[in-house]
Amino acid sequence: MSHTLGVRQARKQKTRQAFLDAALSLLEEQSLSSLGLREVTRAVGVAPTAFYRHFPSTADLGVALVEEALGSLHTVIAGTVSAAGDGDERIQRAVELIARHVREYPAHIRFIARERNGGVQKVRAAIAEQLARFTDEVRTALAEHPESAGWSDDDLLMLAGLYVDQMLMTASNLLDASPEEQDQVLRVATRRMRLIAVGRRHWLG
Amino acid sequence: MSHTLGVRQARKQKTRQAFLDAALSLLEEQSLSSLGLREVTRAVGVAPTAFYRHFPSTADLGVALVEEALGSLHTVIAGTVSAAGDGDERIQRAVELIARHVREYPAHIRFIARERNGGVQKVRAAIAEQLARFTDEVRTALAEHPESAGWSDDDLLMLAGLYVDQMLMTASNLLDASPEEQDQVLRVATRRMRLIAVGRRHWLG
DNA sequence: CCATGCAGTTAACAACTGTTCTCTGTGATT
DNA sequence: AATCACAGAGAACAGTTGTTAACTGCATGG
Numbered sequence: 042m043s044h045t046l047g048v049r050q051a052r053k054q055k056t057r058q059a060f061l062d063a064a065l066s067l068l069e070e071q072s073l074s075s076l077g078l079r080e081v082t083r084a085v086g087v088a089p090t091a092f093y094r095h096f097p098s099t100a101d102l103g104v105a106l107v108e109e110a111l112g113s114l115h116t117v118i119a120g121t122v123s124a125a126g127d128g129d130e131r132i133q134r135a136v137e138l139i140a141r142h143v144r145e146y147p148a149h150i151r152f153i154a155r156e157r158n159g160g161v162q163k164v165r166a167a168i169a170e171q172l173a174r175f176t177d178e179v180r181t182a183l184a185e186h187p188e189s190a191g192w193s194d195d196d197l198l199m200l201a202g203l204y205v206d207q208m209l210m211t212a213s214n215l216l217d218a219s220p221e222e223q224d225q226v227l228r229v230a231t232r233r234m235r236l237i238a239v240g241r242r243h244w245l246g
Numbered sequence: 247m248s249h250t251l252g253v254r255q256a257r258k259q260k261t262r263q264a265f266l267d268a269a270l271s272l273l274e275e276q277s278l279s280s281l282g283l284r285e286v287t288r289a290v291g292v293a294p295t296a297f298y299r300h301f302p303s304t305a306d307l308g309v310a311l312v313e314e315a316l317g318s319l320h321t322v323i324a325g326t327v328s329a330a331g332d333g334d335e336r337i338q339r340a341v342e343l344i345a346r347h348v349r350e351y352p353a354h355i356r357f358i359a360r361e362r363n364g365g366v367q368k369v370r371a372a373i374a375e376q377l378a379r380f381t382d383e384v385r386t387a388l389a390e391h392p393e394s395a396g397w398s399d400d401d402l403l404m405l406a407g408l409y410v411d412q413m414l415m416t417a418s419n420l421l422d423a424s425p426e427e428q429d430q431v432l433r434v435a436t437r438r439m440r441l442i443a444v445g446r447r448h449w450l451g
Numbered sequence: 452c453c454a455t456g457c458a459g460t461t462a463a464c465a466a467c468t469g470t471t472c473t474c475t476g477t478g479a480t481t
Numbered sequence: 482a483a484t485c486a487c488a489g490a491g492a493a494c495a496g497t498t499g500t501t502a503a504c505t506g507c508a509t510g511g
Contacts, residue, residue: 049478053488071365075280078469089469091489098469154363158356158418160276169422199437206415213363217374232404240445254508258458283499294499296459303499 057095059085061109064102065148073103074160103156103164110149111171114142115178122182122204128242132234136227139208143215154213172209176201191245203237262300264290266314269307270353278308279365308361308369315354316376319347320383327387327409333447337439341432344413348420359418377414381406396450408442 046054063084067076076099082089096102121138124131143150156164157172179201183189189197211230218226251259268289272281281304287294301307326343329336348355361369362377384406388394394402416435423431 047479049487052478056488068365071279072277074276075365077467079467088490090471090491093470094488151363155365158359158363160273160280160360165422196437199434200441202434203438203441210411217370229404229407232401233408236405236408236442236445236449238445239448240441240443243444243448244441252509254457257508261458282497284497293460295461295501298500299458 053094056085056087056091059087060092060095060102061106064099065106065152068106068152068155069148072159073099073156073164076102100161100163103161104167106152107156107164107167107171110146110153111168111175115174118175119178119182122179123185128188128238129235132231132238135208136211136231136234139212139230140215140223140227143212147216150212151216154209154216157209172205176205179204188242196244200237200241204234207233207237258299261290261292261296264292265297265300265307266311269304270311270357273311273357273360274353277364278304278361278369281307305366305368308366309372311357312361312369312372312376315351315358316373316380320380323380324383324387327384328390333393333443334440337436337443340413341416341436341439344417344435345420345428345432348417352421355417356421359414359421362414377410381410384409393446401449405442405446409439412438412442 060081064076064081067080067084078092078099079089081099081102082092096105117138121135122131124134126134153168157168159165176198180194180197183197183201184192184194192200207230211226214226214230215223265286269281269286272285272289283297283304284294286304286307287297301310322343326340327336329339331339358373362373364370381403385399385402388402388406389397389399397405412435416431419431419435420428
């Protein structure tokens with residue numbers, strides 16, 4: 042099915058990935074707008090000029106990182122929201138999903154939370170687009186719930202946005218929390234989601 | 247009452263303010279971690295070394311900017327939340343307050359939203375502390391409402407945090423919106439607040 | 452009125468940045 | 482087997498950066 046790509050392209054993709062990994066690591070302690078091209082190549086162990094074979098600029102590296110960090114989450118999120126169970130169960134599952142994801146890919150979350158309002162326009166736009174897609178997917182998933190009867194698409198989109206923003210903020214808060222604070226963060230996040238769910242239940246009328 | 251400070255200190259505070267203004271302007275298009283000391287002094291029209299007379303590093307400049315951007319808001323916010331009127335009126339007033347503030351001090355909002363998750367630890371901490379104070383003040387204001395009867399302090403804090411985060415996100419969204427999109431942003435923000443208020447009303451029991 | 456303190460200047464430092472051009476080695480194509 | 486394409490190396494470029502030291506001029510306090 043998939044065409045086996047030659048040794049040549051395989052090597053290229055490998056160092057490209059090395060660039061992404063090195064950059065992501067460096068970006069744990071600084072923002073993209075201060076990330077130097079040479080800094081990245083040094084971390085990879087490659088000549089500065091090699092960078093241009095893969096990206097026109099560090100901003101484009103950032104866009105590629107957005108894809109890597111958010112591109113794979115679509116099905117997961119949508120699946121969680123549309124899964125069976127009553128409201129509380131769904132909330133519990135969503136919070137656990139967030140906690141697990143933060144544990145597995147902390148640098149990805151750091152990066153997204155940081156650059157969502159960061160200084161690099163191209164990257165901000167890329168993140169906004171991905172989050173808008175997320176929100177729309179959550180909206181269609183929410184529309185399947187029986188609680189959504191009588192809801193306009195506009196209101197569902199509003200609710201979906203609220204959930205998405207809440208998830209991202211919870212993830213970001215987890216990163217800044219010490220291990221012993223993390224449970225507290227998750228409990229507050231759960232209560233917030235619950236309050237939103239209560240509002241949802243009594244929204245109409 | 248206030249001791250008239252000498253010509254000397256007055257001049258110093260003037261250039262200090264010039265540093266803050268120049269930095270805030272430069273930070274509209276980049277993050278603090280990429281803001282150079284020389285870049286700032288150049289914008290002020292002063293020798294690079296003069297910087298050290300006012301701040302040990304650009305990070306401390308950032309902390310000073312946090313004070314300037316958030317320090318003066320406390321009474322305003324608390325006043326709005328505790329003002330008279332029913333829920334919908336309060337929400338309307340809060341949203342208008344946000345819109346006005348964004349119009350008057352866009353660079354301040356940009357800065358806070360950007361550096362809240364930015365690459366400079368000291369500044370992140372300063373913002374977190376100020377926002378925590380905000381949240382606590384909003385909580386005590388909320389406690390005065392009749393709707394808060396029977397609420398635990400913990401739940402009130404959770405609700406206050408939800409409101410504060412919502413305000414900040416609305417403000418940040420306004421900055422990214424084109425003039426014709428801004429009304430839409432405000433309408434969605436209002437609906438979000440309303441949904442939270444509905445959840446609040448039915449939270450107990 | 453004079454001595455002191457201190458905001459701001461000037462000059463110099465080694466280190467770093469992004470980008471260009473030229474070159475090399477090796478996988479791919481015919 | 483001979484040619485081509487191209488990922489990466491190497492060197493050099495003009496500018497930039499943060500920080501140091503020694504300075505100058507002027508408002509201030511005794």
